Amino acid sequence: MQTLTTLTWFNKIGLAILAVGIPYLVVQQEWIGAVAWTVALAYLAISVRRSVTARADDRERVAAAQPYDERDAAAMRSAFSVVGQVAFLGQVAIVIWYMGQPVDERILIESAKVVVLAVVLGFANRAALQRA
């Protein structure tokens, strides 16, 4: 079957982490985790394998993070942007909710996550503007 694209770095890292993690979980005798990671590895491998063939449609390629052309890449960037916005706003909502609770280390941890996301957003904006 004709292959259209090579593995993206995103999938290379994902597959490598899963492939290394499974024997580690087996050694640790974490059987449920090992089975879950094996299922995840199989799912990722199958979806990536399908997405790089000429038979795959755009939804399969974008879902598997295997863009073929600029439209696929734009769709992926747009989808990741939505994920980022939801994560940021969700984290801000968690901090606001904790503000009504007695102060403990959780609000510090959750606030630190907002700061990290804001810093990442700042770097991402800067990088995007430099590329544009």
Add this chain to the structure above:
Amino acid sequence: MEVDTTLPSLRSERGLSQAALGQALGVSRQTINSIEVGKYDPSLPLAIRIARYFDRTVEEVFILPEDA
């Protein structure tokens, strides 16, 4: 901004399918279809590649609605 395109007629003049044109330009059939129906505006490099493929200028392939 959405642009109008003469791509469907240029493609049919050459008797090309969307898949064949996509393969020639290194993009998917879905991308050619999206450009033709006005759902996707191609990047400038892709617009130039399309125009060159049909020996036309970019303005002959992609038309701003106010220029139509």
